[in-house]
Amino acid sequence: MSSNAEVEAAPLAAHKDKGKGKARDVTERTPLLASSSSNSIPTENSMPRGQIRRLGIRLVCIFLTALLICITALAILVILAWSYSSRASDMSPDDILHKALVMQGPDRVNVLNVSSSEGIWVHVEGRFGLDAGAVVGVNSDPGDGILDRIWKSLGRWGVRNLDTVSVWTSTINITTRSDPPVFLAAVDMPPLQIPLTVDPPSGYSWLQHVSAPVLIRPTSKTSDLLHFAQDSWRNGRIMVQTEMSTIDVRGGELATPSWKSRLHRQLSDVETALSIKIPDLPGFPHPDRNAPIPPLADLVTLRSFQLSSAVEKLAIQAVATMVDPAPINFNVTVPMLPFVVSLLSESSSLTPIASVQTDPFALTHPNITLGITGYVLSLPPDAFPVLSTFLTHYLAGRSNLISISTPLVSDMTIEANFPAANPKPQILRNVTIHDMKIKPGNTFLASGTVLAHVVLPKGMDVDIDVKRVLPDVLVFDGEVPDDVHIGTPPVQPLPNPLPEGAFGHIRPDDWLKSRCVSIDHEEGQGSSYAVSAKIVDVPLEVLPGRQKEFSDFVSKIIFGKGAVAGILGTAAVGLDVHGIPTQGPGPSDGMELNGLPFRGSVQLGKGNLFHHVASATTEKWTEVWQRFIPHHHSL
Numbered sequence: 001m002s003s004n005a006e007v008e009a010a011p012l013a014a015h016k017d018k019g020k021g022k023a024r025d026v027t028e029r030t031p032l033l034a035s036s037s038s039n040s041i042p043t044e045n046s047m048p049r050g051q052i053r054r055l056g057i058r059l060v061c062i063f064l065t066a067l068l069i070c071i072t073a074l075a076i077l078v079i080l081a082w083s084y085s086s087r088a089s090d091m092s093p094d095d096i097l098h099k100a101l102v103m104q105g106p107d108r109v110n111v112l113n114v115s116s117s118e119g120i121w122v123h124v125e126g127r128f129g130l131d132a133g134a135v136v137g138v139n140s141d142p143g144d145g146i147l148d149r150i151w152k153s154l155g156r157w158g159v160r161n162l163d164t165v166s167v168w169t170s171t172i173n174i175t176t177r178s179d180p181p182v183f184l185a186a187v188d189m190p191p192l193q194i195p196l197t198v199d200p201p202s203g204y205s206w207l208q209h210v211s212a213p214v215l216i217r218p219t220s221k222t223s224d225l226l227h228f229a230q231d232s233w234r235n236g237r238i239m240v241q242t243e244m245s246t247i248d249v250r251g252g253e254l255a256t257p258s259w260k261s262r263l264h265r266q267l268s269d270v271e272t273a274l275s276i277k278i279p280d281l282p283g284f285p286h287p288d289r290n291a292p293i294p295p296l297a298d299l300v301t302l303r304s305f306q307l308s309s310a311v312e313k314l315a316i317q318a319v320a321t322m323v324d325p326a327p328i329n330f331n332v333t334v335p336m337l338p339f340v341v342s343l344l345s346e347s348s349s350l351t352p353i354a355s356v357q358t359d360p361f362a363l364t365h366p367n368i369t370l371g372i373t374g375y376v377l378s379l380p381p382d383a384f385p386v387l388s389t390f391l392t393h394y395l396a397g398r399s400n401l402i403s404i405s406t407p408l409v410s411d412m413t414i415e416a417n418f419p420a421a422n423p424k425p426q427i428l429r430n431v432t433i434h435d436m437k438i439k440p441g442n443t444f445l446a447s448g449t450v451l452a453h454v455v456l457p458k459g460m461d462v463d464i465d466v467k468r469v470l471p472d473v474l475v476f477d478g479e480v481p482d483d484v485h486i487g488t489p490p491v492q493p494l495p496n497p498l499p500e501g502a503f504g505h506i507r508p509d510d511w512l513k514s515r516c517v518s519i520d521h522e523e524g525q526g527s528s529y530a531v532s533a534k535i536v537d538v539p540l541e542v543l544p545g546r547q548k549e550f551s552d553f554v555s556k557i558i559f560g561k562g563a564v565a566g567i568l569g570t571a572a573v574g575l576d577v578h579g580i581p582t583q584g585p586g587p588s589d590g591m592e593l594n595g596l597p598f599r600g601s602v603q604l605g606k607g608n609l610f611h612h613v614a615s616a617t618t619e620k621w622t623e624v625w626q627r628f629i630p631h632h633h634s635l
Helices: 002-017 049-090 093-100 131-134 144-162 222-235 383-396 547-559 618-629
Strands: 101-115 119-131 164-169 172-176 183-188 192-197 208-218 237-251 264-275 298-310 313-323 331-334 337-344 350-357 367-376 400-406 408-418 428-439 442-456 464-477 502-506 512-519 528-542 564-577 590-606
Touching: 002 428, 093 101, 119 590, 131 144, 144 192, 183 222, 183 618, 192 208, 208 408, 222 237, 222 408, 313 350, 337 383, 350 383, 383 400, 383 590, 428 528, 428 564, 442 464, 442 512, 464 528, 464 547, 502 547, 547 564
Parallel strands: 101 331, 119 192, 428 590
Antiparallel strands: 101 119, 119 208, 164 192, 164 237, 172 183, 172 237, 183 208, 237 264, 298 313, 313 367, 337 350, 337 400, 350 367, 400 408, 428 442, 442 528, 464 502, 464 512, 464 564, 502 528, 512 528, 564 590
């Protein structure tokens, strides 16, 4: 059998090699496949046509199945998006504001600029976020079933991918909720990016920091703002209505256009009602008790006040403290603010007297410190009496009602009490009458030189020139007792009852011209001046019922070694203040300070009494004396 196999194999081999030449060596250029003209010879590994057909059908089925799954998923996402969008559309702006938008702050407010024409630019920092899960209803709920959990999880996945929405708003008009509403302010804000969240944790840790510049344009009717503030304080709540013509909401960030921006919704004529409870404020009474807002005088304390003469103006420097009503974690910085201070005349008309400005300041607890600088304005002649009254009250220890306004708000004025000098200053000191002479006539006449020191309170470093004085004096037998005081000028009617020991009254009929010289002042005092004025033949009136006291006093001079005359009274002084321009010459110009109290003493001897008979004998003195006081007691 082996031989036959070999025989059969030989022809087969010969058949295979027939027509072939010598085999070529295989190189890198040798074709991998035979020429297309070569006949394909089936092998044992060839795939049957039926199997190929079945494979093609299977691939088509797989493709169609995948396409159907994609279409179904896309449809589910579209339905899901439509469902959530419908839920968001059905929620009113009030619901979003009160149920979904969470805000904390503002934590910091920087006042950038204040302008009467543009308004108030502030930079506000705060924290807020939007609970989108509450808006579209995908927040987890322990009572959710399996389908609800799957449905909501897809919604939460979509919110997390959206992550942020951008919001553009038109001008926000704020009005009261009264009927009819009263306009309070208009607010312009830049576009904002609001972060979205779902299933937020309790507390405010999930809120994100946001800052933006805001333009506030308050109403020009300041009275409306004041009434609104007073009503809100009485009610304990700030209740306002906000109106916006359009709100435009788009998905994604402001500066990053993407597919998210195609998610868009625009709202028109949006109105929301806000009600904010007024918290307890440090230093303020509790709101919501029908109590008015505390007056400004109760909140501001003047710590120091200084006037100084500068070149062609009277400069003002002051330091005041104000109760800080803001919470401790609330920070505000405020730039320079200008104000005009006016005085109220007896007819309640306003007289602008000074222009001041506050230094930039920040809120500090428990009190805010305000640095104030400015100058006294140029004054018309009719303003000097008003300023004189103000200074007279201040130096006499009485407060003054002033009016404060700002050019930033045209019709806003705030009345406040300007506190009196404390302690009450003693302006006139070391008062005496030098070289005093008394001579008889139809009445006794006094002459001499009135000397006094004018000492201004601490902080008043002012150059003044006392042009004239008008003293009103009670004369005592001996030093004026310490417990005797006089608060008003002793003009007719005289003080009732008359002070013990007083016997005479001296008051010139007109102003006395005076000379004024600057002198050194002690520490803790303002500018000091020595003032002198001559009195010539001014009537010395013996007080009613005090003839005996007068007689006793003169007896000490004539028959004794002399006597001390105590003087107590008030004086008016007319002065010019350097730095305040005055108009027109004459003694009636400048300021007048009235009712300045003083006390002093004068040492008198025979040389001071009846100087035309100063060298007479004792008998001659007795004769003259008995002629003027016939009822004089026995000497």
